[in-house]
Amino acid sequence: MSVSPARRIALEVLTGVRERDAYANLLLPAVLQRARPSAADAAFATELAYGTLRLLGRYDAIVAAAARRPAARIDPPVLDVLRLGAHQLLATRTPAHAAVHQSVEQVRQAVGARATGFANAVLRRIGERDDAAWTDVLLDGVEDPAERRGLATGHPAWVVRELQRALDGDDLDELLRVDDVAPPVGLAALPGLAEREGLLDREPRVDPHPLSPIGAVLDAGDPRAVPGVAEGVVRVQDPGSQLVALALIRARPVVAGERWLDLCAGPGGKAALLAAEARLGGASLVANEQAPTRALLVEQALAAVPGRHPVETGDGRRFVRGDRRFDRVLLDAPCSGLGALRRRPEARWRKRPDDLPPLTALQGVLLDAAVAATAPGGLVAYVTCSPVAAETTEVVSAALARHDRLRALPTTEVLERLAGVPLPGARRGTAAQLWPHRHATDAMFVQLLEAR
Numbered sequence: 001m002s003v004s005p006a007r008r009i010a011l012e013v014l015t016g017v018r019e020r021d022a023y024a025n026l027l028l029p030a031v032l033q034r035a036r037p038s039a040a041d042a043a044f045a046t047e048l049a050y051g052t053l054r055l056l057g058r059y060d061a062i063v064a065a066a067a068r069r070p071a072a073r074i075d076p077p078v079l080d081v082l083r084l085g086a087h088q089l090l091a092t093r094t095p096a097h098a099a100v101h102q103s104v105e106q107v108r109q110a111v112g113a114r115a116t117g118f119a120n121a122v123l124r125r126i127g128e129r130d131d132a133a134w135t136d137v138l139l140d141g142v143e144d145p146a147e148r149r150g151l152a153t154g155h156p157a158w159v160v161r162e163l164q165r166a167l168d169g170d171d172l173d174e175l176l177r178v179d180d181v182a183p184p185v186g187l188a189a190l191p192g193l194a195e196r197e198g199l200l201d202r203e204p205r206v207d208p209h210p211l212s213p214i215g216a217v218l219d220a221g222d223p224r225a226v227p228g229v230a231e232g233v234v235r236v237q238d239p240g241s242q243l244v245a246l247a248l249i250r251a252r253p254v255v256a257g258e259r260w261l262d263l264c265a266g267p268g269g270k271a272a273l274l275a276a277e278a279r280l281g282g283a284s285l286v287a288n289e290q291a292p293t294r295a296l297l298v299e300q301a302l303a304a305v306p307g308r309h310p311v312e313t314g315d316g317r318r319f320v321r322g323d324r325r326f327d328r329v330l331l332d333a334p335c336s337g338l339g340a341l342r343r344r345p346e347a348r349w350r351k352r353p354d355d356l357p358p359l360t361a362l363q364g365v366l367l368d369a370a371v372a373a374t375a376p377g378g379l380v381a382y383v384t385c386s387p388v389a390a391e392t393t394e395v396v397s398a399a400l401a402r403h404d405r406l407r408a409l410p411t412t413e414v415l416e417r418l419a420g421v422p423l424p425g426a427r428r429g430t431a432a433q434l435w436p437h438r439h440a441t442d443a444m445f446v447q448l449l450e451a452r
Helices: 005-020 024-035 039-054 056-067 076-091 096-111 113-127 131-139 145-153 157-166 172-179 239-250 269-281 292-302 316-320 353-372 393-402 411-419
Strands: 185-189 206-208 215-218 234-236 259-262 284-289 311-313 326-332 374-384 406-408 431-433 445-451
Touching: 005 024, 005 039, 005 076, 005 096, 024 039, 039 056, 039 076, 056 076, 056 113, 056 131, 056 145, 076 096, 076 113, 076 131, 096 113, 131 145, 145 157, 145 172, 157 172, 185 239, 215 239, 234 269, 239 269, 239 326, 239 374, 239 411, 239 445, 259 269, 269 284, 269 292, 269 326, 284 292, 292 311, 316 353, 326 353, 353 374, 353 393, 374 393, 393 406, 393 445, 411 431, 411 445
Parallel strands: 259 284, 259 326, 284 311, 326 374
Antiparallel strands: 185 215, 185 234, 206 215, 374 445, 406 445, 431 445
């Protein structure tokens, strides 16, 4: 029996994530481009790979229960196939016999005939219950609310606790549910270079995003088929990322001659938006990125925007000691990325609670550098793709305590002016926190600061 192209592609992605710490959202497109499957196989491969990775911890618990041994004691190549098989059996419309037989054949090809009987038995036991029944099995005897929610929705318990701490309402379960659903592809029409309206009413179908004035969403299909994407003047970018960059730019009118800095610019999506807006307003942009490979990505992103937009490669912390001053500084700080779990399916399983202290220390130093690089009267936007309090409000509060010249600006009002509508549940003190389940964006945090 031959294994379907979609299953081969999905298993290759899972293997790459496990063996090389590859990022699925980067690896899968490369594998699809090389394999060139049909549109249907590409869609199925995407669902298999991303769906399995999102719920990896849950599937490991189910596999362990069906195998009657811990997942860690199962040969990793076999475990990857069992994870894929569990997802097919419990979360897709794949006929059970096809899911089992194809998975057993994948085990045969991966490790030989020695494990096929084991795989067949485990998958048949998994198929004896539906997803809801397996939830009951996993939750039996578990008392801790975060553990229960984590097992039910495929989130580590510590992530559940951090999200609960960050939310100001009782909609945690809705957030966890939305985290497990693949989002539409976000698109940004770079101002002055593309028009959002020109993307609408054509195939593939593109709809305007309800909040971003330059944003649109593609529910299905290849974004490269959208006019302007191949040329780089229409960017694949989450609407939340668009809004936080626009908050810095449009908080007040741009004055010709302003100098802007993108302190941590890689991979370049926000830098391209800043460059396009700078071009319209007569400002200039310097983009800085520490990693040379990411700096190349920034250069590629900026190539679509006419004009000179220098990209510097270096540690952003050096701006603490520099003598250059900028009128607007974007600090999109390195963070846990827990605000983008919909788009980065394996991220929730890669992070650990002890990753946060070194990240928050770095965020604080980088914010000091951003403040030092800001001219009197200038603006700083502190941004993270994380709602975690330690990476957001606590970093800002500590910076305000260190710097007398800083003043926090009411940021939600700026975003609401951009969106043209109220943003329920976005206000977080003087900062703004977007949410997938409330605003159809990644969970982006932004605080605007004025340097006096």
